[in-house]
Amino acid sequence: MTFSGHSDYVRRCALSPDGARVVSASLDRTLKVWDLKSGEEVITLSGHSNRVYGCAISPDGRKVASASWDHTVKVWDLEGAEGSMIVSGHSNRVYGCAISPDGRTVVSASWDHTLKMWDIRTGRERMTLSGHSNRVYGCAISPDGKTVVSASWDHTLKVWDSWSGEELKTLSGHSDRVISCAISRDGTRAVSASWDKTLKVWDVRTGEAIVTLSGHSDRVYGCAISKEGTRIVSASSDRTLKVWDLGTGEVTTSPGILVLLVAAR
Numbered sequence: 001m002t003f004s005g006h007s008d009y010v011r012r013c014a015l016s017p018d019g020a021r022v023v024s025a026s027l028d029r030t031l032k033v034w035d036l037k038s039g040e041e042v043i044t045l046s047g048h049s050n051r052v053y054g055c056a057i058s059p060d061g062r063k064v065a066s067a068s069w070d071h072t073v074k075v076w077d078l079e080g081a082e083g084s085m086i087v088s089g090h091s092n093r094v095y096g097c098a099i100s101p102d103g104r105t106v107v108s109a110s111w112d113h114t115l116k117m118w119d120i121r122t123g124r125e126r127m128t129l130s131g132h133s134n135r136v137y138g139c140a141i142s143p144d145g146k147t148v149v150s151a152s153w154d155h156t157l158k159v160w161d162s163w164s165g166e167e168l169k170t171l172s173g174h175s176d177r178v179i180s181c182a183i184s185r186d187g188t189r190a191v192s193a194s195w196d197k198t199l200k201v202w203d204v205r206t207g208e209a210i211v212t213l214s215g216h217s218d219r220v221y222g223c224a225i226s227k228e229g230t231r232i233v234s235a236s237s238d239r240t241l242k243v244w245d246l247g248t249g250e251v252t253t254s255p256g257i258l259v260l261l262v263a264a265r
Helices: none
Strands: 010-015 021-026 030-035 041-046 052-057 063-068 073-077 083-085 094-099 105-110 114-119 125-130 136-141 147-152 156-161 167-172 178-183 189-194 198-203 209-214 220-225 231-236 241-245
Touching (some): 021 052, 021 063, 030 052, 030 063, 063 105, 073 105, 105 147, 114 147, 156 178, 156 189, 189 231
Parallel strands (some): 094 136, 136 178, 178 220
Antiparallel strands (some): 030 041, 063 073, 063 094, 073 083, 094 105, 105 136, 114 125, 136 147, 147 178, 156 167, 178 189, 189 198, 198 209, 220 231, 231 241
C-alpha cells in the first residue's frame, strides 16, 4: 500500500496505538493522517511555517505532536484537528518530539542544543534539559515516564531524569553524529542510530554499550524497538531497512513485523 499526497519529502511517520492510523510529517509544512486499512487520507494538519521533521502520537491516539524548523512544536486534536503552539522557547529548529506514556508531557529536541519538556494541556514549559554540545536530533521517553533519552550531533546520547531534569548519564561510543534513539518497553535498553553506519544497544542503568550493530553501508537515520522487545528495526540512507535480533545483534529474517520508519538524508 502506498500513501500519496504530500508535495515534498516525508521525513517521519508514527503509528497510532490501535494500529488504525498513520501520521506523516513532511517538508511541505504539513502532517497528514491516513487510514491504514483503506490507505485514504483522513485529514491534513496545516499550520507550521516551515518544514515538519518530527511527529508523535499520544497513547490514547487522540493527539499528535509535531516538530518543525519554525522553532515550534504543535499539538493537534485528531477529532477537532485544531493545532495549538506549545513551544515558544527554542531558539533554533526543532527536529524531534515525543509524548510521555501518560499523555501529559511533550519533549522536544532542538538544534539549539537543548531539549524542553512541555505540559501538553497548558503549553507551559516544565523545564529545559541542557548538556549537549551540539544539535539534538532525537528523543525518547521510557514507558514509566521517568527517563528521557536524547540523541545528538555531539556523537553522544544522554539519559535524563524527567522529574528533576538532572543529567543521569552520557552514553559515548559512536564516532559520528547520533540521529535517532529508542527505549525498550521495560526501560532497561536504549538503541541509537548514527552516521557512523552503526547502531548501538545500551544498558540505560549502567550507561554501557552492550552490542554494536554493523551491517549498513551508509548513515543510519532511524531506529525502533519491536513491541515485544526482541527486535530492532533500522533505516539507512543505503536505501535499506534491517531487522536485528536484540539478543544476538544479528540481522534476522523473522517475518510479521510492521515497519514505519523513514530514512531521511
